[in-house]
Amino acid sequence: MTALHDGKASAPATPAPARRSPWLHPGRIAIAVAVVALLVWAFQGIGFRGLGASWPQVLAAIGRGFAEPDWAYVYDGSGEDLLSALLVTVAIAFFGTVLAVFFAAPLAFLAARRPGIRRILLPGVTGVGLTVLRTFPDLILAVIFVVIVGPGPFAGALAIGVGSIGMLGRLFAEEIEKLPPGPDEALTAAGAARAHVLVYAQLPRLVPHFLSLALNRFEISVRSAAILGMVGAGGIGTPILFAVSSRSWDRVAIILLGVVVTITLIDAVSGALRRRLR
Incomplete structure (x- = not known):
């Protein structure tokens, strides 16, 4: 029977459709x-193919x-001790990062697409160039520079620098x-030249972000520089390679401990500086 309410017949309640589990959606199953x-x-x-027969003895x-x-x-x-090798590794990463910032900053202005700037071909070409630089692993670049300039820390610094240009340039x-165009437009309307807009409107807002990104890249570069010595590019990688080759596990242990302590300290200092820049 239909229920009466204020003298009018009301329609029978329609049962709610059964809810389907979201995990049974065809797209998610695919x-x-x-x-x-x-x-x-x-x-x-x-x-x-499984572990070697002597893995228990090696472990x-x-x-x-x-x-x-x-x-x-x-x-x-x-x-040639651990402290000296770690200092060389940090120096490689620092020089490489500074070199990358020096070249990445102007390339970034060429690659950036901003309203009011009529450039079509140049940002695309520059962006492709930065992408190409990002595709080369640091080890491959280190091998190339070892052949070009000879083995040693300088080859490692060049590898870190060239490898970081692509990533920093894109960032x-x-x-x-992402810069708001308001300050740029205000200075332009007041008759300022493009150089004045860059110096007084853009760089003051960009420098803190650039430094924060550079510090973050420096942290990554220290990790990369720690292995470049395995191909002759200087740093702590060379002692690690010799220690592992000679099965000197006590030497391997102290080297890895030194790397962990160094990277932890750099991360802490870099993180504190980046928080100050925000």
Whole structure:
């Protein structure tokens, strides 16, 4: 029977449709199947054939070395100790980052697309160039520069610098594109030249962001510089390679401990500076 309300018949209540589980959506099922297929393909591609027969002995030797690190290697005054190698590694990263900022900043202004600037071809070409620079791994660049300038820290610094130009240039360009045009337009309306707009309206707003990005890149460069020595580009990578090759696990342990402490300190200092720049 239909219920009466104020003398009028009301329609019977329609039952609510059953809610479908969001996980049973065809699109999500297709994505899940694709992810599983990619995982299976990737696992087959790595060619895993199990552990070697002597892995228990090797693991035990590594454990003994890490339990008793070679503390005498921290500093012995020879210039080839852990402290000296870490300082060279930080110097490689610092010089490379400064070199990258020096070239990335002007390239970023060429690659940035901003309203009111009639440039079509130049930003595209510059952007492609920055993308090409980002595609080369630091190790490949280090090998190239070792051949060009010879082995040593200078080759590593050039590899870090060239490898960082592409990334910093892209990040700098994004910061330029995000600038509000109001101050630029005000100075232009007052008769200011483009150089004055750059100096008085753009750079004061961009420099803190550029420095923050450069500090972040310096942190990444320290990690990259730690392995460039394995191809002859100086830094802590060379002692690591020699220690692993000679199975000196106590030396490997103290080197890795030094790398961890150095990167932790740099991250803490860089993070504090970046917070001050915000």
